[in-house]
Amino acid sequence: MNFHDQDGDLYCESVPLAAIAREVGTPYYVYSLDEIGRRAGAYRSAFPDALIAYAYKANANLAVLRHLVALGVGADVVSGGELWRALKVGTPPHQIVFNGNGKTPQEIAYALASDVLCINVDSAEEMELVAEVARARGVIAPISFRVNPDIDPQTHPHISTGLKQSKFGVPITEAGLLYQAARAQPFLKIVGVHCHIGSQITQAAPLLAAAQSLRDLTLRLKDDGIDLALINLGGGLGIAYRDERPMTPHEWASAVNAALGYDSANNDSTKIGGLQRARIVLEPGRSIVGAAGALVGQVIHLKRTSAKNFLVLDVGMNALMRPSLYNAYHAIRPVRAAAAALTADVVGPICESADVLGRDRALPDLKRGDLVAVMDAGAYGFSMASRYNQQPLPAEVVVQGDRWEVVTQRETWEQMAARET
Ligand SMILES: Cc1ncc(COP(=O)(O)O)c(C=O)c1O
Structure with a gap:
């Protein structure tokens, strides 16, 4: 206990x-390692096909990270320092996503050299920078765009990140054009889409609205000939500090599968309602530790x-x-x-x-x-x-x-x- x-x-x-x-x-x-393991395990069993990329910013203690790696949990990192930790504890590079709104050229180069699954690009300007760094290294950078769906997560303003006034992500209404621009870049490979609307979210509705926005964008992109392999819904599930009743990972999984049109019982389907079945990525932090x-x-x-x-x-x-x-x-x-x-x-x-x-x-x-x-x-x-x-x-x-x-x-x-x- x-x-x-x-x-x-x-x-x-x-x-x-x-x-x-x-x-x-x-x-x-x-820290209770068994409790961390139970909570990570709840995500792994609720989302058996997803990549659970634990958000290092919540707690990057190496012993905690090693425990999570042993449970098959990947990493959401936002700096060279966090990426270094992810590699140090043996996280397979294809289980690492690199987030952040101010990555330096050196950090981008480090992420590319480490062969991470995906760099989540925060802006048109950052797309240019990632392409430039990839060109200089002669490699192709796997990218998603972090989109800002303009949804109020109904949490504290300092941990709200998905409103259009927020510094994070590209407005979802402008994302289509950016994806077209990225497609034209020889040193970029589009792999997915990302959003994270905030932290300590205790209501289902904003998280669901964000998932639906990503589904709609994915469908629009598909019409334009861009298929996404990853749908990254970020983190954000809250915990009960007092008397809050946040969703459990299993409740979140049923809601996400419904919002994306995925039938959780049918893992083989490749297309649901025109939506290519992209792999879900989640970035829980607080709800694990x-x-x-x-x-x-x-x-x-x-x-x-x-x-x-x-x-x-x-x-x-x-x-x-x-x-x-x-x-x-x-x-x-x-x-x-x-x-x-x-x-x-x-x-x-x-x-x-x-x-x-x-x-x-x-x-x-x-x-x-x-x-x-x-x-x-x-x-x-x-x-x-x-x-x-x-x-x-x-x-x-x-x-x-x-x-x-x-x-x-x-x-x-x-x-x-x-x-x-
Ligand atoms: C991009 C991103 N992903 C994941 C998280 C983790 O969020 P949480 O700890 O609420 O699960 C955060 C934290 O704010 C974040 O900024």
């Missing part, structure tokens, strides 16, 4: 979080003022930026359960008023040194962490069954300064 109580102590699988803290100190991130991780810190003070109580932890927005950046909610609980006795804002040690992990939380009367867990922190946690205020990056620990291992050492002050002259 993922995170659970046993006689009042919080465990990850069979390991008490307090036992890890005794050896590793705080703050640390902890989010609920499988927690951030553990300890209490420095319970500060009481006439206006408010503040539970001051040894960790804050430096390690988990989502509450400050998106006003995101994370459940926060003591590692040793006790009855709630007060209401407090849970804050970190960073010199910013935005350094709040949770507002007005009902908590026990905690003491210095008590451990506190910020739940559902496996996605966009460590990967967005900073060293602001010269706070070392936290340690990372993986758990499987009753075994656990530190997979990222906590930084020392010397290591933080090591690259400076």
Whole structure:
């Protein structure tokens, strides 16, 4: 079992979080490998023919990545650094898609040299750049266009990416012309279409509308003689941070198959309603790792003022930026359960008023040194962490069954300064 109580102590699988803290100190991130495996497995079984290209941006810890590669999960990468990690953990290049709206010529060259499945091109300008880099290397670049279907994903504006005001993708209304232009380029090979309308999406309707837009575009392109081999629907399935009820991968699969006109029972069909049966690619991030991780810190003070109580932890927005950046909610609980006795804002040690992990939380009367867990922190946690205020990056620990291992050492002050002259 993922995170659970046993006689009042919080465990990850069979390991008490307090036992890890005794050896590793705080703050640390902890990830349940079995939970990650279960969630990746749900995608693999719901979409047996699809490429599940895990979004590295959510959590690019090498131990997590190795676990996913062993389960047959591919990679969605958005930088040379993420591509390097994907190759380092042994991801087959034909399971790697390269996204991003600002790839450098060097990164494009690296992707081509690595023989990735597909470069998802974000603009007409980037198409020219990819063609130029491919020409210089004497290779043909496999590309999809990231289209922007102008759909409101009904999530936080900072994680909405599919509205026409967003910086991502080409407007779907202009995509036809770009595909024609790409077809005329000798160093480009069109392989598919991509879209990603946002993250933490908890409603089915926007995701379905995006799938339908891609189907319609694919059909129009087919009429123009352009057959797509890949339909990449991006990531975006949300998780239950509080009481949200996002779709499961299986629900998403039935909806996608219906939206694309695919009969999931008939895998051989090559044409459905005029739509060439293209391979589905998905790029889930949060829904694989989010609920499988927690951030553990300890209490420095319970500060009481006439206006408010503040539970001051040894960790804050430096390690988990989502509450400050998106006003995101994370459940926060003591590692040793006790009855709630007060209401407090849970804050970190960073010199910013935005350094709040949770507002007005009902908590026990905690003491210095008590451990506190910020739940559902496996996605966009460590990967967005900073060293602001010269706070070392936290340690990372993986758990499987009753075994656990530190997979990222906590930084020392010397290591933080090591690259400076
Ligand atoms: C292009 C792309 N694909 C996939 C993802 C992963 O999204 P999520 O973590 O919501 O599944 C993102 C994240 O925003 C993204 O930008």
